Amino acid sequence: MKPTYQDIKATAQYRWQEIHAAIGIDQRYLKNKHQPCPACGGKDRFRYDDKDGNGTFICSHWENGAGDGFGLVMHYLNCGFDEALHAVAGVLNMGGANPLPIPPTRPQTQPRPEKDQIGKLAALWDGAEPITADSPAVQYLKSRGLDMVQLPENVRFLREADYWTTGEDKPLFIGRFPCMVCAIRDTGGGLQGLHMTYFQTTYDKPYGEDGLHAPHYQKLAIKHPETGEALPAKKMQSRKQGSISGMAVHLFPTPENGRLVIAEGIETALAARELFQARDWGLSAALSANSLAKYLLSDDLKEIAIIADNDTPRPVGFKAAHDLAVRAIKQGIKARIWQSDTAGYDALDELKEAKRSSETQSDDLIQNTGGKAA
Secondary structure: OOOOOHHHHHHOOOOOOHHHHHOOOHHOOOOOOEEOOOOOOEEEEEEEEEOHHOOOEEEEEOOOEEEOHHHHHHHHHHOOHHHHHHHHHHHOOOOOOOOOOOOOOOOOOOOOOOOOOOOHHHHHHHEEOOOOOHHHHHHOOOOOHOOOOOOOOOOEEEEEEEEEEEEOEEEEEEEEEEEEEEEOOOOOOOOOEEEEEEEEOOOOOOOOOOOOOOOEEEEOOOOOOOOOOEEEEEEEEOOOOOOOOEEEEEEEEOOOOOEEEEEOOHHHHHHHHHHHOOOOEEEOOOOOOHHOOOOOOOOOOEEEEEEEEEOOOOOOHHHHHHHHHHHHHHHHHHHEEEEEOOOOHHHHHHHHHHHHHHHHHHHHHHOOOOOOOO
């Protein structure tokens, strides 16, 4: 008995990845991310979301922009519905349908050379304000528990910066927000990317946004308008894919003694400098554990201190620090690793703890001597 469309559809549910692979679609396209279409190419027009196990996909060049598992078979094999139905039945060995021979993987359209975004990045950086003691970026860093006695290099402030995320099938503009911008550079000082920390403004109650009181700046807290998921306050932009791997935000230059402190985050790096009073050391923020492990060591380095986050449940930060230390030692550079003893802590957490402890000791001294707190 010949199977009906409903029979084939029911049998195919939750098996579409297997079916689509069987007709020749490379497995790398069967993922829920923006990418070239296996049928018509492009750059990022295609996404395989497989909702409810029905093999669904999005392709801006396919009919009304989306389809189910049968639609992707039609799109890939360039065939009609009846042929697609027969092909799926054959893969599933239903009703005596002859399984289709697996077609050779079609040659994929060569992607266009990736455009260098240096012009866009340089324009953003040039349009940002160098920080001063009363800069909103410095206010924010102070609110995080840092003293900011010395102002770092490669940190600026933008009054307004665009915030984009990904919508259902295209980029989605969220708004314009104040932003701390940090330049990600190579060892020669060349701009390779930007690290953006988006802010939101708050005002002392009950005055509100009346211009009479200066705003306070804190990390942006927003949600995706379609999914309700929290969106990140920190983003990175790079010249090209992979161009910021091993690069860093160089906050303080390496002095003649050749000593450098390297941490993951910007705030973590600044906290380590303050916590250890490392004023005679250079300072860099690698921005991720992966980039920390691949950090490009310059020729002028003689000693590095690597600040590892105490990540849980997996020691990602320490492994990255260890990999960097081993590589540095092989290059004749002294290397040491510091990590908090407290799970989940980094240098900023330790700095805050030290300051709280100092305040408590000060209060105890005042009480024991009969004095009064100012």
